[in-house]
Amino acid sequence: MTEAHVRRLLEVYDDEHASAATLLCDRHPAEAVAFTVVEADLTGHDLTYGELRERSERFAGALLGLGVGPGDRVATLMGKSAELVVALLAIWRLGAVHVPLFTAFAPPAIALRVTGNGTKVVIADAGQRAKLTPSEDLPADPARRIVVVGDNDGGDGDLSFQDLLTDAAPLPGAAVTGGSGVLVELFTSGTTGTPKAVPIPLRALAGFQAYQDFALDVRADDVFWNAADPGWAYGLYYAIMTPMATGRRSLLLHAGFSAELTWAVLERFGVTNFAAAPTVYRALRNSAAPVPDGLRLRHCSSAGEPLTPDVLDWASSKLGVGVHDHYGQTELGMVVGNAWHPDLRSEVRPGSMGRVLPGFAVEVLREDADVVAEPGERGRVAVDLPASPLVWFRGYRDAPERTAARFSPDGR
Structure with a gap:
């Protein structure tokens, strides 16, 4: 099922006749809601x-x-x-x-x-x-x-x-x-040197949608809200681009962050599928505002930084649902995660970012050589490119040396 779905996504988004505006907007029914835009006063209006x-x-x-x-x-x-x-x-x-x-x-x-x-x-x-x-x-x-x-x-x-x-x-x-x-x-954010320009092609939408389908398990009847900022990858890819690619309604909060407002939106709009950075979950945990009664959360997901076990424990007891951690990069999208899809779900190990998602092959290489590390050995996360049909990154703009540093000498 997963391999066939990956192939179908590539057929759609890696086609020579593909058009971004068509795929993200024009092919969907005109009356279908793309976003419910929520204001700070909790009023909302649908954008078709x-x-x-x-x-x-x-x-x-x-x-x-x-x-x-x-x-x-x-x-x-x-x-x-x-x-x-x-x-x-x-x-x-x-x-x-x-x-x-x-x-x-x-x-x-x-x-x-x-x-x-x-x-x-x-x-x-x-x-x-x-x-x-x-x-x-x-x-x-x-x-x-x-x-x-x-x-x-x-x-x-x-x-x-x-x-x-x-x-x-x-x-x-x-x-x-x-x-x-x-x-x-x-x-890029600049955590490994001066920020680098990453060109993102239309074909990347195949990988973005695969993450929404497999890891987030967003369904047609979900009320989906990714609270991440679209100035960064997780918000742009998965709060803006992917919902439009799939034609499924999501929330867009037109206001700054506060824990109290986040609780109110989750309750008022009946959010069932929520994604945010661990910082958001920690702010909710530390807020003086009580957890609202009647939350309808089905899935909670997290990305952007390690999800600590204390947040997992809090979410399970207070939200009634665990938070699944996911891992990715600007250059890749999300490639590893504790997937929510029932065909991919497995036991969540606290402190683990999960398993490799469909369409990617990821290994841990030794620190000093491009060979697979032994179990329990500290190493480097590496993507096996020939075995990863959803990889789209080919290099940074006008930076051949910095690009070369991201690939092994054989390009694999």
């Missing part, structure tokens, strides 16, 4: 695929008018919102490339990601606009346009997201890039 198509076609026309074309970089400095999803689909309709900017970034981190790669447009929430003011950290670039979402007192030459959306002529259709076409240029 028909609405997303109509708005993103108009915003694609606006970006085209700003000179954006295939392969051009468009950055977003935005929180989770309907406008973010519209912007992403518009970028991909043009065959352009999305550059995510985490909203906690300071100007130097933003500069690293928008200079040197020809970024033509930065779309920013009004509250983030000040970070784009030219400075020693972020040199001015007259060729780079700034589009602001929300009320803005901002700089000369700023453009209004809403005005562009209202005034632009729609751009029907969607660019065909094929499976190798780049959708996103996401930079």
Whole structure:
């Protein structure tokens, strides 16, 4: 079952005629709900695929008018919102490339990601606009346009997201890039040196959906919420891109994090399938707010850092469901995990990140040689590329030496 499912996913997303906007939006029923956008006051409104198509076609026309074309970089400095999803689909309709900017970034981190790669447009929430003011950290670039979402007192030459959306002529259709076409240029976090630019092709969606199907076990009747930020891989891949790929509704919280608000959303919207970083679970555990009665959680998952046994114990006793730990990287997506799918579930060992997920082959190599380590021996996590059909990473942009350091000499 798993091998056949992996093959089907690759047939869809690694096809030479594949189109991101078609696969993520246009092929789904217009009346189907893509996201329920939840505000800080717990009001929510549904965003359908028909609405997303109509708005993103108009915003694609606006970006085209700003000179954006295939392969051009468009950055977003935005929180989770309907406008973010519209912007992403518009970028991909043009065959352009999305550059995510985490909203906690300071100007130097933003500069690293928008200079040197020809970024033509930065779309920013009004509250983030000040970070784009030219400075020693972020040199001015007259060729780079700034589009602001929300009320803005901002700089000369700023453009209004809403005005562009209202005034632009729609751009029907969607660019065909094929499976190798780049959708996103996401930079690594910098834990192993200066952040590196990772080009993410359309074919990566096969691996992303496999994770949702196998590890998260998101079903058609789930209320799914991945609380991770889309400025990073786990939030972008699995809170935005994969739900759209599968056409299944998920929640999008248009507000900052607090434990109290998280509890309220879980209760009010009847979340059954929840994913977040261990930090979120620890904040919930440490919150003075009581665990709401009547939670409907079926699955809880975690990624981004090690999940400690104390969180597991707390979740089992207070939430009525354990938290399953998963492991991945910006360059891979998720490749190892304690899968929820009934065909893959096994006993969860506290402190373990789980077993290899379908579509990947992962070994622990010795520290000093590219040979498999003995059981119990400390080593290095390595992916066997020929045996991993869902691997999509081929290298960092303009960094051959840093790319070579990620592969064994024989390329395996």
